[in-house]
Amino acid sequence: MTAVRLPRSFFARSAEEVAPDLLGRVVVRTFPDGSRAAARIVEVEAYGPDDPASHGFRGRTARNAVMFGPPGHLYVYFTYGMHHCMNAVTGRAGEGAAVLLRAAEPLEGADAMAARRARQRLLDLCSGPGRLTQALGVDRRHDGRDLVAGAEIWLEDGPRPEAVATGNRVGVQETSRRWRFWLEGNPFVSRGRPGPPTAKRRAPRVRSTTP
DNA sequence: CGTTGGATTGGCT
DNA sequence: GCCAATCCAACGC
Numbered sequence: 001m002t003a004v005r006l007p008r009s010f011f012a013r014s015a016e017e018v019a020p021d022l023l024g025r026v027v028v029r030t031f032p033d034g035s036r037a038a039a040r041i042v043e044v045e046a047y048g049p050d051d052p053a054s055h056g057f058r059g060r061t062a063r064n065a066v067m068f069g070p071p072g073h074l075y076v077y078f079t080y081g082m083h084h085c086m087n088a089v090t091g092r093a094g095e096g097a098a099v100l101l102r103a104a105e106p107l108e109g110a111d112a113m114a115a116r117r118a119r120q121r122l123l124d125l126c127s128g129p130g131r132l133t134q135a136l137g138v139d140r141r142h143d144g145r146d147l148v149a150g151a152e153i154w155l156e157d158g159p160r161p162e163a164v165a166t167g168n169r170v171g172v173q174e175t176s177r178r179w180r181f182w183l184e185g186n187p188f189v190s191r192g193r194p195g196p197p198t199a200k201r202r203a204p205r206v207r208s209t210t211p
Numbered sequence: 212c213g214t215t216g217g218a219t220t221g222g223c224t
Numbered sequence: 225g226c227c228a229a230t231c232c233a234a235c236g237c
Contacts, residue, residue, distance in 0.1 A: 045218065061234080
């Protein structure tokens with residue numbers, strides 16, 4: 001089986017379309033020492049134009065500039081003072097759309113991922129957007145990298161998933177777009193905190209029933 | 212120029 | 225379940 005790198009045309013579609021199509025694909029990262037890391041994408045979120053939840057909603061800035069460039073490039077941003085998140089730019093140049101890679105299953109280079117993460121369990125290596133970037137050694141230096149023609153990080157074809165689930169995006173109040181996509185039942189999906197409409201589960205209250 | 216809070220995580224109660 | 229950590233982009237004055 002020959003791994004085929006995803007072409008520019010793959011990314012030149014709406015984020016909503018590209019996002020679910022990225023599930024099951026493999027993200028590959030190479031390092032100066034010749035080693036590699038690879039992981040199968042199991043969870044993503046789409047961020048489109050005219051989308052209040054998107055970094056691009058208020059127009060182009062220094063931080064989100066890559067989002068407004070041509071599709072098939074990596075948009076990496078820093079958040080919460082300590083985490084990086086990585087996206088694949090989609091759509092047309094000037095549009096400002098991207099797909100956030102939220103979780104993946106380690107396939108190759110798990111030992112090095114564990115070292116970068118300072119965590120041993122396979123389930124804790126790539127199961128969250130911040131965890132994934134740390135496991136792959138991706139940070140702002142990689143913002144703007146070409147995923148189609150670059151040599152440090154790219155995306156390859158992978159086994160098509162069977163069951164894809166959708167829901168509202170994590171940390172996004174808006175509920176009209178169900179643009180979070182993940183592999184149903186896959187243990188590597190992030191814990192995430194879905195907002196509404198997912199019913200909040202209330203812990204049973206302890207009641208002192210003194211009749 | 213000061214303030215606010217985030218496309219999160221990990222540790223503690 | 226709750227919250228601190230820790231930087232900085234975005235926005236208001």
